[in-house]
Amino acid sequence: AQSVTQPDIHITVSEGASLELRCNYSYGATPYLFWYVQSPGQGLQLLLKYFSGDTLVQGIKGFEAEFKRSQSSFNLRKPSVHWSDAAEYFCAVGGTNAGKSTFGDGTTLTVKP
Amino acid sequence: DSGVTQTPKHLITATGQRVTLRCSPRSGDLSVYWYQQSLDQGLQFLIQYYNGEERAKGNILERFSAQQFPDLHSELNLSSLELGDSALYFCASSLGGRQETQYFGPGTRLLVL
Numbered sequence: 001a002q003s004v005t006q007p008d009i010h011i012t013v014s015e016g017a018s019l020e021l022r023c024n025y026s027y028g029a030t031p032y033l034f035w036y037v038q039s040p041g042q043g044l045q046l047l048l049k050y051f052s053g054d055t056l057v058q059g060i061k062g063f064e065a066e067f068k069r070s071q072s073s074f075n076l077r078k079p080s081v082h083w084s085d086a087a088e089y090f091c092a093v094g095g096t097n098a099g100k101s102t103f104g105d106g107t108t109l110t111v112k113p
Numbered sequence: 114d115s116g117v118t119q120t121p122k123h124l125i126t127a128t129g130q131r132v133t134l135r136c137s138p139r140s141g142d143l144s145v146y147w148y149q150q151s152l153d154q155g156l157q158f159l160i161q162y163y164n165g166e167e168r169a170k171g172n173i174l175e176r177f178s179a180q181q182f183p184d185l186h187s188e189l190n191l192s193s194l195e196l197g198d199s200a201l202y203f204c205a206s207s208l209g210g211r212q213e214t215q216y217f218g219p220g221t222r223l224l225v226l
Binding site for chain 1: 117169205215217
C-alpha cells in the first residue's frame with residue numbers, strides 16, 4: 001500500500017530564511033509525487049510534480065523539490081521564504097491515476113517577520 | 114481562482130439527513146475528483162469521474178455516491194449523515210484522467226449536528 005509521511009507537523013521560519021519541508025513515501029513502483037499548498041479557506045494548489053526524468057523539479061512560487069529514490073524522499077525547498085508562504089503544505093504520492101494519490105497529513109508553515 | 118466552483122460553501126445539517134454537494138469543473142476539463150478533508154482522517158480521495166463515467170474509487174462510504182452529468186458538472190450525495198461526516202469536501206478537475214494537474218475548488222464545509 002502507498003503511504004506518505006510528513007514528519008514535521010509545524011515549522012516556523014523567519015522571513016528570508018531558507019525552508020525545507022520533508023516528505024517520505026512508500027510506493028511499490030515508480031512513484032508520481034506532488035507537493036500542494038493550501039492557504040486558509042482555500043483549496044489546494046499544485047506547487048510541483050515529479051513523474052520521471054530530472055530528479056530536481058522546479059515549481060511555482062520559487063519552490064523546488066528533489067526526488068531521492070534511495071531515501072524514498074521528496075523534500076520541498078525554497079531558498080528565501082516570504083510572509084505569503086505561510087500555509088499548509090501537503091505531499092502526495094500516486095500511480096498512473098492522479099486521483100488515487102495518497103496525501104500526507106500536512107506541514108503547517110509559519111513565517112516570522 | 115482555480116476555475117472550479119463548488120456550492121454551497123457551507124452546509125449545516127442534522128444526523129440522518131441527506132445533502133448534495135455540487136461541483137463545476139474548469140472549462141474543458143473532463144475529469145472530476147472528490148476529496149474529503151477532516152482533522153482525524155486528513156485529506157482522502159473519494160472518487161473520480163471522467164467524461165461521465167466512474168474512473169477510480171477511493172475511501173468512499175456506501176452512504177456516499179456521486180455522478181457526473183453530460184454537462185460535466187458533478188454532484189456528491191451524502192446520506193444518513195453522521196457526526197463524523199463533518200468535514201471539508203473538495204472537488205478538483207483535470208483535463209483528462211491520468212496525472213494531469215488537478216485544480217481544486219474552494220471546498221464545501223459540512224457540519225453535521
